[in-house]
Amino acid sequence: MQRTISKILIANRGEISCRVSATAKRLGIKSVAVYSEADRFAKHVSMADEAVCVGPTRAAESYLNIPRIIQACKDTGAEAVHPGYGFLSENTKFSQACADNGIEFIGPSPSAILDMGDKIQSKKIAQEAGVHTIPGFVGILDTIEEVIRVANDIGYPVMIKASAGGGGKGMRIAYNDAEAAEGFRLSRDEAMASFGDDRLFVEKFIEEPRHIEIQLIADKHGNVIYLPERECSIQRRNQKVLEEAPSPFITPEVRKVMGEQAVALAKQVGYHSAGTVEFLVDKHQQHYFLEMNTRLQVEHPVTEEISGVDLVEQMIRVAEGKELPFKQSDITIKGWALESRVYAEDPLRGFLPATGRLNRYIEPCQAAVRSALELEYPEAAEDGIVRCDSGVTEWSEISMHYDPLISKLITHGKDRPAALKLMAAALDRYVIDGPAHNINFLREMMDHPRFVSGKIDTKFIETEFKEGYHGYQLNDSQQQDLVAVSSAMQWKNVLTAFASGTAPKELPLVLTLLSKPHKVLVRRAENDNAVVVEAEGWKRHLNVRAWGLGGSPVFEAVINDGGAKHDLAVQVLERKLLGVTVQHCGSKFDVRVESPEQAQLAHHMPATVVANLANCLVSPMPGMLVSLTAKKGDRVVMGQELAVVEAMKMQNILRAPCDGVIAELAKSPGDTLAVDEVILELDVGAAA
Numbered sequence: 001m002q003r004t005i006s007k008i009l010i011a012n013r014g015e016i017s018c019r020v021s022a023t024a025k026r027l028g029i030k031s032v033a034v035y036s037e038a039d040r041f042a043k044h045v046s047m048a049d050e051a052v053c054v055g056p057t058r059a060a061e062s063y064l065n066i067p068r069i070i071q072a073c074k075d076t077g078a079e080a081v082h083p084g085y086g087f088l089s090e091n092t093k094f095s096q097a098c099a100d101n102g103i104e105f106i107g108p109s110p111s112a113i114l115d116m117g118d119k120i121q122s123k124k125i126a127q128e129a130g131v132h133t134i135p136g137f138v139g140i141l142d143t144i145e146e147v148i149r150v151a152n153d154i155g156y157p158v159m160i161k162a163s164a165g166g167g168g169k170g171m172r173i174a175y176n177d178a179e180a181a182e183g184f185r186l187s188r189d190e191a192m193a194s195f196g197d198d199r200l201f202v203e204k205f206i207e208e209p210r211h212i213e214i215q216l217i218a219d220k221h222g223n224v225i226y227l228p229e230r231e232c233s234i235q236r237r238n239q240k241v242l243e244e245a246p247s248p249f250i251t252p253e254v255r256k257v258m259g260e261q262a263v264a265l266a267k268q269v270g271y272h273s274a275g276t277v278e279f280l281v282d283k284h285q286q287h288y289f290l291e292m293n294t295r296l297q298v299e300h301p302v303t304e305e306i307s308g309v310d311l312v313e314q315m316i317r318v319a320e321g322k323e324l325p326f327k328q329s330d331i332t333i334k335g336w337a338l339e340s341r342v343y344a345e346d347p348l349r350g351f352l353p354a355t356g357r358l359n360r361y362i363e364p365c366q367a368a369v370r371s372a373l374e375l376e377y378p379e380a381a382e383d384g385i386v387r388c389d390s391g392v393t394e395w396s397e398i399s400m401h402y403d404p405l406i407s408k409l410i411t412h413g414k415d416r417p418a419a420l421k422l423m424a425a426a427l428d429r430y431v432i433d434g435p436a437h438n439i440n441f442l443r444e445m446m447d448h449p450r451f452v453s454g455k456i457d458t459k460f461i462e463t464e465f466k467e468g469y470h471g472y473q474l475n476d477s478q479q480q481d482l483v484a485v486s487s488a489m490q491w492k493n494v495l496t497a498f499a500s501g502t503a504p505k506e507l508p509l510v511l512t513l514l515s516k517p518h519k520v521l522v523r524r525a526e527n528d529n530a531v532v533v534e535a536e537g538w539k540r541h542l543n544v545r546a547w548g549l550g551g552s553p554v555f556e557a558v559i560n561d562g563g564a565k566h567d568l569a570v571q572v573l574e575r576k577l578l579g580v581t582v583q584h585c586g587s588k589f590d591v592r593v594e595s596p597e598q599a600q601l602a603h604h605m606p607a608t609v610v611a612n613l614a615n616c617l618v619s620p621m622p623g624m625l626v627s628l629t630a631k632k633g634d635r636v637v638m639g640q641e642l643a644v645v646e647a648m649k650m651q652n653i654l655r656a657p658c659d660g661v662i663a664e665l666a667k668s669p670g671d672t673l674a675v676d677e678v679i680l681e682l683d684v685g686a687a688a
Contacts, residue, residue, distance in 0.1 A: 002321035005029060005080045005104065009073050010048065011094075012084030013063060014391030015407060016296070017044035020082045023312040032076045034069060036062035038401065043393050050076055057401050063087045066094050073103050080104035080319055082312075086403065089295040090117050106319040108294045112269045116292040119163045120201050126289045129268040131261045134280065134288040136203025147184045148177050150202045157207065160184055162191030163199040168238030169650065170194060173205055182653075190651050206288060208457045209280040211235065212247050214262040215303045217314050218272045219324045226259035227307045228333045230299055232278075233456045234445065236351045237650065241438070241461075242445055243299040243339045245306050248416060248454030254285050265292060274300070274315050280458075298341070298408065301389060305337035305412040336419040337412040340427065344404040346436035347469040352621035353404045353647050354675070356435035361394040362552060363407070364426040372425045372567045375558065380418035386411055386426050398435050400622050400647065400672075406437065416454070420446050427586055428569040429554055443586030444472050472587035474514070481559060482584055483511050483518045484533040484540035485570050486591040489555065489580060491522045491531055492547055510599035512592040517599070548572035555582075615682045617654055619673035623647030627669050628680075634662050636682070643679055654679070661686040 008024050009032040010017045021031040021044065033048035038057040045051045052072040055062030062068070064087060073081060081098055083089035089107065092114045098105040107113070116122045120138055127133050137150045140163065151158045151174060160183040162170025170191035172183030184200065192198040211232045218224040231247035232240045246255070262277035276297045278290040300311050309331075314324065344354045366386040373381035390407030398404055409430065411422035424446035427439055445451045450464060461469075474482065487509055495503050506523040520535045529544045541560040548555035553572045558565055571583035579592040594602065619625075626644040630636055636656045643654040660682030667679045 003079075003104070005316060005320055007032065007049075007076065007078045008080045008082050008106070008316070009034065009052075009069070009076060009078035010044070010082050010084060011063070011069050011088055012082075012086070013039055013042065013044055013402065014405065015044075015389045016084035016086075016298075016391070018047050018391050019389055020084060020312055021047040023310060023316070027313065027316065029316070032072065032078050034063070034072055038397075038399060043391050043396065052076060057399075059087065059401065066091075066097050069094075070097055070101055070103070073098075073101070078103070080106050080316075082106040082315070083295065085295050085298055090293070092117065104319050106315050107273045108271050108275060112271050113294045115269045116271075116275075116294045117164060119161060119291055120199075122292055123289065125268055126265055126292075129261070129264045131265050131277075131289045132279075132287055134203045134206060134290070137201060139201065140199045141184075141201060144181045144184050147200070147202060148180050151177070151180045154202065154204050157205040158202050159205040160187045160200055160202055162187055162195060162197070163201055164191065164195040164197035168235070170200075171238045186651050186653070193646070193651075206280045206282055208283055208459065209233075210247070210249055210282075210456070211240070211278065211290075211458050212250060212258070212281045212287070213276050213278040213297070214259050215297070215300065215311070216262055216266050216271070216275045216277065217309065217311065217318070217324065218266055218275070219318045220272045220321055221323050222267075223324050223327075224263045224266045224271065225324060225326065225328050225331060226262050227303050227309060227331060229255055229258065230297075230302055231456075232299060233458050234451070234460055235458050236461050240299065241341055241343075242442065242451075243302055243341075244416070244419070245302040245337050246333055249281070249285070251285065254281075254287070258287050261287075261289075265289075273318050274311050298405075299339050301387060301408060301410045302337040302339045305385065305387070305410060306334050307331060308334060335412055335414050336416045337410060338419045338423050340409045340423060340442040341438075342406045342409055342430070342432070342442070343438050344398040344406055344435040345438050346621075347438050347441040348471060349436075349620050350468060351438065351441075352652075353400070353623075353650075354436040355398050355400050355404075355622045358392055358394055358396045358398070358406075358432065358434040360431055360433035360553070361392065361396070362431035363388040363390065364409070364429040368429055369411075369422060369425045372429075372556070372569065373421055375565060375567055377418070377421045380413050380421040382414075384411065384413050384418060384422045386422060400624075406432065409442075420452065425567075425569070428571075431553060431571060433573065439583075440471055440586035440588075441469055444469075447585070472585040474584070474589075477561070478585070479513055479516070480518075480535070480538050480540065480561070481568055482570065482582065482589060482591065483513055483520065483535070484542060484559065485555060485557065485568065486511055486513075486580055486582065486593055487520050487522045487533045488531040488542050488544060488557070489548070489572070489575075490593050491524075495528070508596055510594050510596055512594075512599075513589060519596070613676075613678070615658065615660065615684050617642055617657065617679045617682070619645055619654070619675065619677050619679060621645065621647045621652070621673075622675055623652070623673050625667050625669050625671045625673055625679065626651065628665070628667075630662055632662050632665050635686075636660060636662065645673060656682070658682060658684060660684045 007030040024031040031048040033051040034054045054068040088094040095105045096110040174180035174183045188198040215227040228246045230245045234242040276293045279287040281287045370381040387410040413419040427443045533540045542557040544557045546556040555570045574581040623645045640656045663683040664681040
């Protein structure tokens with residue numbers, strides 16, 4: 001039976017709430033946002049036609065509060081609810097509550113959510129539907145001893161997983177009995193905190209796998225269509241960072257088999273709406289069922305870009321009882337799309353989450369990105385698409401209470417190289433000042449030889465950055481470009497300070513970048529926006545398009561190094577008395593800029609003394625101290641577990657940095673922690 005939906009309540013926050021509001025508006029449907037007290041002035045609230053406060057800051061009392069959301073529907077007259085992703089999107093009780101109150105749930109039926117939401121039950125159903133599954137123990141494990149016994153029966157390595165899990169939470173890989181015991185404890189605690197369900201199971205861990213998923217859209221008339229696959233192998237902490245569609249690895253033949261198996265699974269449970277079947281694919285292109293997500297995925301935009309299907313629109317039309325307007329034979333692949341998840345997190349600290357206010361926030365402009373690529377990559381500039389799905393604005397607060405996602409940056413080009421170039425240029429022009437963010441890592445990926453080649457797997461970050469990520473590493477030519485840009489900025493400052501016609505014809509400077517001094521001579525070229533910078537062994541000619549002043553801090557120029565010309569974008573983060581802090585290729589660099597006399601005198605300045613925290617256990621992230629495993633006076637050894645900190649619902653173990661005796665406890669369980677806040681101090685001498 002068909003019905004017309006005229007008002008939708010969006011039971012979510014952030015970018016996905018904004019995304020649904022935008023489509024609803026285009027379809028002439030009114031939208032209702034819900035918000036916690038902390039989100040009163042959030043972007044998603046302002047985008048909706050109406051907004052209702054559903055409770056305090058804690059998600060359990062607001063975004064997860066089913067009675068309040070149902071009441072909000074009644075109070076506003078919303079006939080339907082779109083749950084987005086996360087929160088209540090895969091909650092059977094919520095979808096059933098909607099049905100019981102005559103509210104259309106824009107998603108699958110409660111029974112389908114129940115069947116696919118339980119990882120053990122879904123695996124059984126997948127086997128019945130003829131879908132390839134991972135070897136493992138199909139059942140609940142209640143004790144550490146059971147987990148270790150099953151792990152040894154299957155053979156290490158194994159994956160310990162929450163039955164009700166998702167989003168990388170409640171998952172641990174174990175290579176031996178000790179890791180299995182630890183993984184059981186942490187996975188169970190995370191699962192209970194995130195899903196209110198601590199049931200666990202164990203399956204074989206597929207080594208060197210790719211994470212590839214099939215997007216489905218199904219109506220209530222038995223029609224199920226699969227769309228081209230998504231490659232989601234670049235992950236940290238089992239959570240995706242970069243996605244693309246299609247996969248550079250999957251052949252048309254394998255795509256067809258995976259798609260047909262995904263359709264068979266959907267039909268097995270009478271599925272309707274959007275859903276995603278996730279697979280692990282080994283190096284031989286053998287695929288194994290991982291799970292089915294009965295909701296819209298975070299990474300759905302890459303599928304939309306290459307298929308031309310608006311998934312949110314189709315979800316709404318399916319909820320209205322309409323048939324899909326296309327058939328399987330209508331689905332083709334149009335170009336290539338990439339998605340970068342821009343998070344408030346610090347890759348230099350192991351991708352730990354960050355919090356804070358967005359003091360400055362400017363999303364990249366499609367026109368500027370195309371213009372930047374016209375010189376070197378005209379094929380990427382032509383018809384290139386830059387899309388930014390965000391849920392924040394300038395002065396938005398990134399809170400420890402919610403997911404640290406700032407936005408999803410999507411590019412679409414005629415092929416993978418074009419999409420990569422578009423993404424690199426867009427990231428260079430993405431201005432975020434406030435909490436730490438991962439643009440440095442995302443930008444690194446666009447130039448990383450292995451990623452560019454498409455030879456990736458889910459262990460990419462661990463294998464390519466074994467010692468951790470240390471920021472974008474500039475080669476000699478890139479360092480010279482950055483020195484030239486900083487010199488041009490100083491030249492502009494000098495010109496501004498002097499009256500017309502009285503400025504010096506040339507300017508000698510000493511610039512220090514990455515502890516290396518560069519003696520340069522700067523002079524005006526053919527006009528005030530053209531600068532020549534010369535140093536021993538190299539020379540740069542800059543035609544400046546934007547000086548990074550005023551509304552945008554992005555300095556843009558076409559640089560000629562005596563060979564080919566290239567476009568360069570550098571963000572001016574801070575102008576100092578003797579230098580500048582810039583962001584280049586996503587990473588921050590301090591450039592000291594001095595006159596020759598100042599540089600000579602600088603050698604006589606005393607060195608800055610840095611506080612020594614080597615004997616302290618500090619929190620590497622903002623969060624809450626869940627537990628301490630030792631007390632004052634205890635003797636501990638390096639690597640011993642001392643504390644567990646929870647951030648963004650993830651449990652993180654902190655270990656002793658050295659041998660010693662605990663001299664002082666600065667924090668207690670339940671305390672809120674800031675980055676680098678001291679939890680306890682060790683007396684190293686007492687351990688001798």
